[in-house]
Amino acid sequence: MSTFRFQLAILTVAVVLGTAHAEGDHWRIKVSVPDSATLNRLLESGANVLDCCPHLGHTHVATTKPDAALLQLRGFQIEFVNEMPDPANWGRFYEHVPADYRDTYFNADQILAHFEGLRAQYPTFVTRSQIGTSINSEPIWVYRVGRPLKIGGTPENAFIIIGLTHAREWVSGSVVMHVATKAAQNLSTPQAVPFMTNQTLYVVPILNPDGYRFTWTNNRYWRKNRRNNGGGNFGVDLNRNYAKGWGGGGSSGSPGSETYRGTAPFSEPETAGLRDFTLSLPRVGAVVDFHNYSQKILWPWSYTTAAPPHRQMLSDTAALIEAQMDGFGANYDHGQGSIALYIAGGTSKDWFYDVKGSRSYTIELRDTGAFGFELPPSQIRPTQDEAWAGVVEMLKIMGP
Numbered sequence: 028m029s030t031f032r033f034q035l036a037i038l039t040v041a042v043v044l045g046t047a048h049a050e051g052d053h054w055r056i057k058v059s060v061p062d063s064a065t066l067n068r069l070l071e072s073g074a075n076v077l078d079c080c081p082h083l084g085h086t087h088v089a090t091t092k093p094d095a096a097l098l099q100l101r102g103f104q105i106e107f108v109n110e111m112p113d114p115a116n117w118g119r120f121y122e123h124v125p126a127d128y129r130d131t132y133f134n135a136d137q138i139l140a141h142f143e144g145l146r147a148q149y150p151t152f153v154t155r156s157q158i159g160t161s162i163n164s165e166p167i168w169v170y171r172v173g174r175p176l177k178i179g180g181t182p183e184n185a186f187i188i189i190g191l192t193h194a195r196e197w198v199s200g201s202v203v204m205h206v207a208t209k210a211a212q213n214l215s216t217p218q219a220v221p222f223m224t225n226q227t228l229y230v231v232p233i234l235n236p237d238g239y240r241f242t243w244t245n246n247r248y249w250r251k252n253r254r255n256n257g258g259g260n261f262g263v264d265l266n267r268n269y270a271k272g273w274g275g276g277g278s279s280g281s282p283g284s285e286t287y288r289g290t291a292p293f294s295e296p297e298t299a300g301l302r303d304f305t306l307s308l309p310r311v312g313a314v315v316d317f318h319n320y321s322q323k324i325l326w327p328w329s330y331t332t333a334a335p336p337h338r339q340m341l342s343d344t345a346a347l348i349e350a351q352m353d354g355f356g357a358n359y360d361h362g363q364g365s366i367a368l369y370i371a372g373g374t375s376k377d378w379f380y381d382v383k384g385s386r387s388y389t390i391e392l393r394d395t396g397a398f399g400f401e402l403p404p405s406q407i408r409p410t411q412d413e414a415w416a417g418v419v420e421m422l423k424i425m426g427p
């Protein structure tokens with residue numbers, strides 16, 4: 028549709044519907060963001076921003092047709108991308124689908140049941156502990172996948188793997204289920220793995236359970252946790268709430284913003300729980316925080332464009348992981364977060380690297396924007412396969 032016809036169409040719809048939100052009457056639109064002032068206006072507009080983190084250039088927004096017209100009337104340059112279901116009803120498409128975690132998305136209960144199934148099936152190798160309690164009083168679990176703890180000798184080398192920090196990034200939950208499953212299967216057939224002798228995976232299936240549940244019941248595009256900030260504003264961006272570079276660029280002090288950093292570093296129980304757990308571990312050789320989308324393997328720093336002290340090591344590791352992840356039909360890139368993506372203060376990878384010296388990464392999974400957060404279920408399986416290949420490579424690199 029030409030821009031001109033599009034403008035006519037949305038203005039007509041706006042006139043006919045007024046401000047009514049007709050169910051199923053949603054569009055994905057692309058908003059031009061030429062400068063940071065426009066970006067701020069967009070973030071404060073209440074628009075439903077879809078991109079994994081808003082940035083200059085173009086940002087995808089899910090909206091009703093009348094609201095698209097309103098954005099345009101406020102001076103935003105917008106372009107129609109596609110029709111879409113009502114984000115408030117998205118979870119209903121998956122709630123009753125017969126469940127194989129390789130082929131469909133799992134809700135929070137299903138993900139946790141899958142991990143409990145692993146614990147029942149591989150009691151020697153899979154254990155769990157609670158690292159915190161969410162704002163809405165839900166336990167946050169970490170699953171340890173590894174050989175039983177030895178007494179004495181070199182302490183285990185921990186590899187922390189995090190899923191569902193950002194609620195709408197559903198495939199990250201699919202991926203951490205697969206990583207834990209493959210690791211447990213391999214540990215139970217030791218001849219199959221020349222690694223994980225002294226390495227232990229610590230997998231957080233759902234760091235943000237309140238937000239994730241909300242995406243199934245209320246708003247498919249919810250990103251933050253469910254902190255009540257007052258004034259009708261909800262949510263802190265957990266990936267702006269870590270201490271390193273907290274308060275810096277790419278984070279917002281406005282409680283309504285998608286990148287609201289919270290009132291202080293680790294103000295949120297979800298991140299504070301993960302912090303305390305991490306600090307209790309003697310060695311943390313590697314960390315991967317799975318997000319989507321953009322197919323990028325990102326290393327510190329994100330809070331500054333200055334190079335980290337171990338830039339070469341971090342870059343070399345990322346290149347090796349990328350080479351493995353590229354074998355399943357998608358092309359990944361790698362780079363320093365602040366340069367390959369954008370500046371962002373208070374992110375997870377900067378903090379883990381800062382306090383533990385870990386090979387610390389954010390991996391942005393599929394895709395590059397064609398489907399974005401609504402990655403089709405047919406792509407879950409290859410995304411899981413490439414993520415596991417990346418994890419295996421990291422286990423080889425990080426050493427015993």
Ligand SMILES: [Zn+2]
Nearest residue numbers: 079193318319
């Ligand atoms: Zn994310």
